[in-house]
Amino acid sequence: MADNVDADPFKNGTQVEVSLEDDNFWGPWYTATVIRPHFQEDPQNSSRVSHTHVREAVDPILVHPIPPHEARWQFNVREDVDAFHNDDWWEGIVITDLDGGRYSVFFRSSRKQIEFDESQLRLHREWVYGKWTKMWNFCLPFSIAFFGEL
Incomplete structure (x- = not known):
């Protein structure tokens, strides 16, 4: 399995997965596209992503690259x-x-x-x-x- 997808997995235009904060439950991971990456000098300390025509600033901890595909024959109970x-x-x-x-x-x-x-x-x-x-x-x-x- 690859350790990471790219030298910069969060560059502009890259597909990522984003989880939105919700106090009631752990949210799902949505596919989104980076439209403005997070940089240290960003005063809002967030990345901007687009998901099905919605644009939103997201905390970087709630963004990750698309996981690499792993061939699986079966899954185990409790996995x-x-x-x-x-x-x-x-x-x-x-x-x-x-x-x-x-x-x-x-x-x-x-x-x-x-x-x-x-x-x-x-x-x-x-x-x-x-x-x-x-x-x-x-x-x-x-x-x-x-x-x-x-």
Whole structure:
């Protein structure tokens, strides 16, 4: 997997993914185009991006390059994935392998569970210090139950 897409993955005209801040849930990642990159001397400390005819200033931490394509044969239960749903990428976790290249994915942000074809999934990665990084799962096995009050 390539560490980064380009020497300058946020130059003007580059396709990126953007997440908009929302207090109620973790938002999806939208495809957008950089129309004015963030520079240190920018007093607003933001990049301008365009998404389906909407232009908006976005905090640089909410922008990352388009992740590199990774060929996958299958996903594992409890693996963090991004699922393409309603034209955006949503972070979730595989909870069931339904066979035939279909998976049930749980979304922590909405507390919903939806089935997807493997073609609608990608491994979840984080853009950290200019490189794509796999974040290790720290979730407990689903068989653990808590009794009594927490």
